[in-house]
Amino acid sequence: xxxxxxxxGTPVRQRPIGYGRQCIEQDDIDAVxxxxxxxxxxxxxxxxxxxxxxxxxxxxxxxVVVSNGTAALHVAAMAAxxxxxxxxxxxxxxxxxxxxxxxxxxxxxxxxxxxxxxYNIDPDSIRKLITPKTRAVIAVDFTGQAVExxxxxxxxxxxxxxxxxxxxxxxxxxxxxxxxxxxxxxTCFSFHPVKxxxxxxxxxxxxxxxxxxxxxxxxxAHGITRNRDEMEHPTDARWYYEQVELGxxxxxxxxxxxxxxxxxxKLSKFSARxxxxxxxxxEAFSQMPELVVQREIPESxxxxxxxILRLNLEKLGCDRRQFFDALYAxxxxxxxxxxxVYWHPYYERSGYEKGLCxxxxxxxxxVMSIPLYYALTDDEVEDVIRAVKKIVEYxxx
Ligand SMILES: *Cc1c(COP(=O)(O)O)cnc(C)c1O
Numbered sequence: 001x002x003x004x005x006x007x008x009g010t011p012v013r014q015r016p017i018g019y020g021r022q023c024i025e026q027d028d029i030d031a032v033x034x035x036x037x038x039x040x041x042x043x044x045x046x047x048x049x050x051x052x053x054x055x056x057x058x059x060x061x062x063x064v065v066v067s068n069g070t071a072a073l074h075v076a077a078m079a080a081x082x083x084x085x086x087x088x089x090x091x092x093x094x095x096x097x098x099x100x101x102x103x104x105x106x107x108x109x110x111x112x113x114x115x116x117x118x119y120n121i122d123p124d125s126i127r128k129l130i131t132p133k134t135r136a137v138i139a140v141d142f143t144g145q146a147v148e149x150x151x152x153x154x155x156x157x158x159x160x161x162x163x164x165x166x167x168x169x170x171x172x173x174x175x176x177x178x179x180x181x182x183x184x185x186x187t188c189f190s191f192h193p194v195k196x197x198x199x200x201x202x203x204x205x206x207x208x209x210x211x212x213x214x215x216x217x218x219x220x221a222h223g224i225t226r227n228r229d230e231m232e233h234p235t236d237a238r239w240y241y242e243q244v245e246l247g248x249x250x251x252x253x254x255x256x257x258x259x260x261x262x263x264x265x266k267l268s269k270f271s272a273r274x275x276x277x278x279x280x281x282x283e284a285f286s287q288m289p290e291l292v293v294q295r296e297i298p299e300s301x302x303x304x305x306x307x308i309l310r311l312n313l314e315k316l317g318c319d320r321r322q323f324f325d326a327l328y329a330x331x332x333x334x335x336x337x338x339x340x341v342y343w344h345p346y347y348e349r350s351g352y353e354k355g356l357c358x359x360x361x362x363x364x365x366x367v368m369s370i371p372l373y374y375a376l377t378d379d380e381v382e383d384v385i386r387a388v389k390k391i392v393e394y395x396x397x
Pocket of ligand 1: 070097166192203
């Protein structure tokens with residue numbers, strides 16, 4: 001840690017600034033406490049209420065909340081009918097859950113490369129990977145920026161593929177004015193505390209398709225139905241329910257739903273503050289040739305979940321590791337999003353080789369995510385910018 005001698009010490013804070021953090025206010029706490037005192041801790045009215053709220057925000061006809069974003073992806077993959085012998089095209093720069101859901105179903109993830117400037121899945125890469133076995137595309141709105149939905153939807157339509165949008169980063173984002181959540185066949189959200197709004201844990205799937213909706217509801221609860229139309233041995237007995245397929249217990253609790261409703265009510269203020277911070281960073285970093293600023297497509301009005309600091313390594317006498325450690329010594333804790341999924345040993349062992357997605361691999365070696373969250377103060381933003389400048393000036397070649 002040679003940098004520690006050069007970098008560090010300023011500013012002194014009680015705790016270092018991390019890359020993301022939830023914002024919980026008194027009304028969020030009150031909403032949870034009130035629900036804890038109510039009749040229902042699970043399967044109660046808050047579930048219906050939060051699902052209605054999600055429909056309202058996204059413009060989708062149906063919403064199903066589940067225990068976390070990974071569960072949302074899992075039931076979406078099951079509802080899509082993925083199975084042995086199927087291939088599903090997935091973004092290569094994402095959290096592993098985006099492609100693990102394909103593996104849960106016994107199907108094969110096929111990794112598409114990213115665009116070098118937006119960092120989102122490249123539609124040309126999708127086209128090249130389509131085979132007769134391809135069933136669907138899972139496109140991730142990386143950092144919160146919407147993927148090129150028009151073009152990807154056109155590809156899916158032409159080849160009869162289902163489009164699942166992993167919107168774990170992108171609640172609040174609009175594509176051509178339309179909210180994320182109402183555009184793909186199914187859109188999956190995560191409400192982990194690091195994301196823009198949180199339920200502690202939590203996830204959701206939105207869709208406009210009634211058949212998918214019915215299936216998602218069943219899969220959330222063991223594959224059990226109380227709906228007579230879905231039964232094999234229907235009866236009007238009040239106690240009766242049937243398990244018609246194999247599902248899971250992926251339910252959300254009512255107190256999580258209460259927290260989530262309270263947080264969703266603040267989405268526009270969360271979104272506005274995130275946009276302000278992104279603007280400050282963009283303005284500061286676009287003036288430094290040693291750094292690369294993420295390109296935003298004009299169609300996306302983005303609520304950014306992550307801010308990617310990308311190094312132009314030709315103009316810096318250091319590597320990403322040295323820069324990361326220097327920033328860490330400056331009391332800012334960055335993180336790297338993400339290792340190309342197929343570089344994880346579990347995937348490597350299945351035969352995915354390095355070199356598969358050159359843009360994704362280059363991206364990984366040049367990036368780190370710096371603090372971006374609602375409660376970040378202007379002073380803290382300035383501190384981060386000052387620290388980045390100091391390191392850039394030190395390593396500039
Ligand atoms: C967070 C995240 C998930 C998983 O969500 P959990 O709620 O943590 O299970 C999936 N995909 C992406 C892109 C994510 O960032």
